[in-house]
Amino acid sequence: MISLTIPRVALRAAAPSRQFAAAANGSVRGVKTLTEAVGEVIPKKREELAQLKSSSADKSLGEVKVSNLLGGMRGLKIMLWEGSVLDANTGITFHGKTIPDCEKELPNAKDLGLGGKEMLPESMLWLLLTGNVPSNEEVKQLSAELAAKGKLPSFVEKIIDSFPKTLHPMTQFAAAVGALNHDSAFAAAYTKGIKKTEYWQPTLEDSIDLVAKLPAIAARIYYNVFGKGDGQQKIDTSKDLIGNYAEMIGYGGNEGLTDYLRLYIAIHGDHEGGNVSAHTAHLVGSALSDPYLSYSAALLGLAGPLHGLANQEVLGWALGMQDKVGPNASHEQIKEYLWDTLKSGRVVPGYGHAVLRRPDPRFTALSRFCDDRPELQQSSIVQLVKKVSEVAPGVLKEHGKTANPFPNVDAASGCVLHEYGLSEFRYYTVIFGISRAIGALPQLVMDRALGLPIERPKSMSIAALNKHLGNN
Numbered sequence: 001m002i003s004l005t006i007p008r009v010a011l012r013a014a015a016p017s018r019q020f021a022a023a024a025n026g027s028v029r030g031v032k033t034l035t036e037a038v039g040e041v042i043p044k045k046r047e048e049l050a051q052l053k054s055s056s057a058d059k060s061l062g063e064v065k066v067s068n069l070l071g072g073m074r075g076l077k078i079m080l081w082e083g084s085v086l087d088a089n090t091g092i093t094f095h096g097k098t099i100p101d102c103e104k105e106l107p108n109a110k111d112l113g114l115g116g117k118e119m120l121p122e123s124m125l126w127l128l129l130t131g132n133v134p135s136n137e138e139v140k141q142l143s144a145e146l147a148a149k150g151k152l153p154s155f156v157e158k159i160i161d162s163f164p165k166t167l168h169p170m171t172q173f174a175a176a177v178g179a180l181n182h183d184s185a186f187a188a189a190y191t192k193g194i195k196k197t198e199y200w201q202p203t204l205e206d207s208i209d210l211v212a213k214l215p216a217i218a219a220r221i222y223y224n225v226f227g228k229g230d231g232q233q234k235i236d237t238s239k240d241l242i243g244n245y246a247e248m249i250g251y252g253g254n255e256g257l258t259d260y261l262r263l264y265i266a267i268h269g270d271h272e273g274g275n276v277s278a279h280t281a282h283l284v285g286s287a288l289s290d291p292y293l294s295y296s297a298a299l300l301g302l303a304g305p306l307h308g309l310a311n312q313e314v315l316g317w318a319l320g321m322q323d324k325v326g327p328n329a330s331h332e333q334i335k336e337y338l339w340d341t342l343k344s345g346r347v348v349p350g351y352g353h354a355v356l357r358r359p360d361p362r363f364t365a366l367s368r369f370c371d372d373r374p375e376l377q378q379s380s381i382v383q384l385v386k387k388v389s390e391v392a393p394g395v396l397k398e399h400g401k402t403a404n405p406f407p408n409v410d411a412a413s414g415c416v417l418h419e420y421g422l423s424e425f426r427y428y429t430v431i432f433g434i435s436r437a438i439g440a441l442p443q444l445v446m447d448r449a450l451g452l453p454i455e456r457p458k459s460m461s462i463a464a465l466n467k468h469l470g471n472n
Ligand SMILES: CC(=O)SCCNC(=O)CCNC(=O)[C@H](O)C(C)(C)COP(=O)(O)OP(=O)(O)OC[C@H]1O[C@@H](n2cnc3c(N)ncnc32)[C@H](O)[C@@H]1OP(=O)(O)O
Pocket: 305, 306, 307, 308, 310, 342, 346, 347, 348, 349, 350, 351, 352, 353, 354, 355, 401, 402, 403, 404, 408, 409, 410
C-alpha cells in the first residue's frame, strides 16, 4: 500500500557518519527536508498562477506564422517552465541566477568538506525545485536522503544485466528508468484515487527516488558494457550523489574527474522547457504518466545526435582530426577539417543552437574548469577544443547557414571526460542523462502542483493549411 505522505527514509548503507545518518533519517533538528521545502513554495506558486489567469488569460503572446509551424515551433512562447529561462544572448538563468551566480552562491564540495570545490547537483536540484538557495546542512541532508534511496531493485539490475553489450548505453538507460515505474508511488496513488490537488506529492516522491537511483543505473551499464567499476554499485551515505557515482564507475580516487562531474551535472540540469528532453518529459507527464515513464521518454530524445548525443559526436570528430593531422593541429589545419565536415554535408558537432546566439555560458564554465585544473592544461584534446572554438565561428559564419556559429556546451564536455580517462564516448550521453533529471523532474512536480492539463497542440496538413490561408 502506498502512503501519500512522504516517508522518512531509512538508512541502508553501512557506516554512515553521524551527521549524514541523522540527515537521512530526516531528524536533524531545524534542517528542512527538500520535500518540506517544496511543500512551502507550492501555495505561493498556485496563487501566482491563479492571478496570472485572472489578470491575463486573454492577452496575446504573439502571432503564429506558417514559418513557426514549419520551423520546429522555434521562438513560440507556448510552455510554462519554472526552473530556468534561456536568453539568446546571456544564456541560461536558474530562478534568475546565472551560472557564475550559482558558482558563488550554491553549496559546493568545499563547503561540505568533500574534496573539490564545484557546486553540487543536489544544490541545483534544491534551487530548481524551490527557487531558493539551500543551506549547507540542507544539502548534506539531501545527499544522505539520495544515498539512502540509491540502491536499485534487483529486478532492474537483472534487466540491465540482460542487455547485450552492443545495445547503446542510452537505450539501456531509458529502458531501466522506465522499468522503475513498477514501484511508482504516483502510479499506485492514482490507481487508488488520489485527489488532483495532491498529485504533486507522490510525483515528488518518485522524482527524488529517481534522481537517487540514476547513478546506480548508469554505473551498472558502465560496468556491463565497459568493465569499469566493481559491478556492485555500493553506496556510502557519507558521500554526495556524485562522490558515490564516481566511486561506482571506478574513479573514486580521481578528485579532478569527480569535481568535473559535479559541475557538469549541475549545469546541464535545466535549459528551460523547449529543448527536446525537457519538453518530452513535460509532454509525456501531461498524460499523467509517472516520473519514471516521463523521464525514460526524455532520455530517448536526449539520445539524438542533434541534442545530447552531440557530446559523443564532438569527441569522435575531434579525435578524427587528431588522427588526421596529429596532436597539435594548427589553426589552418582546423579550418580545413571544418570545411571538409561542412562540404561532406555534416554538421559541426558542438556548434550552433536553437536559441542561443552567443557562446554558451555552460561552455564558458567548463572552459573555466579546465583553466583552473593544472592537470588539464597540457592536454592536447583540451587545447584542441579551445583552438576549435577560436576558428569554427569564423568558418561557420563564412559557410553562412548556421544562425549561431558559437560553441554550445557539447563542444567541451566530452573532451574533458576523455582527458580524465573516461574515454568510452558511447557512454557520455548517459552522464548528461543523470543531469537532465535535475531540471525535468522539478517541472513535472510543478506541473502536477499547478494542475496543468494534458498537452495537445493543433496540427494541420499541407492541404488544411492551404485551405485556411486561401491558397489555390
Ligand atoms: C545540449 C544540446 O542539445 S546543444 C545542441 C547540440 N547539437 C549540436 O551541437 C549539433 C550541431 N548543431 C546543430 O545541428 C544545430 O545548430 C542545432 C540542432 C543545435 C540547432 O538547430 P537549428 O535551430 O535548426 O539551427 P539553425 O537555425 O542555425 O539551422 C540553420 C541551418 O544551419 C545548419 N547548421 C546549424 N548548426 C550547424 C552546425 N553546427 N554545423 C553545420 N551546419 C549547421 C542547420 O543544419 C540548418 O541547415 P539546413 O537549412 O540545411 O537545414
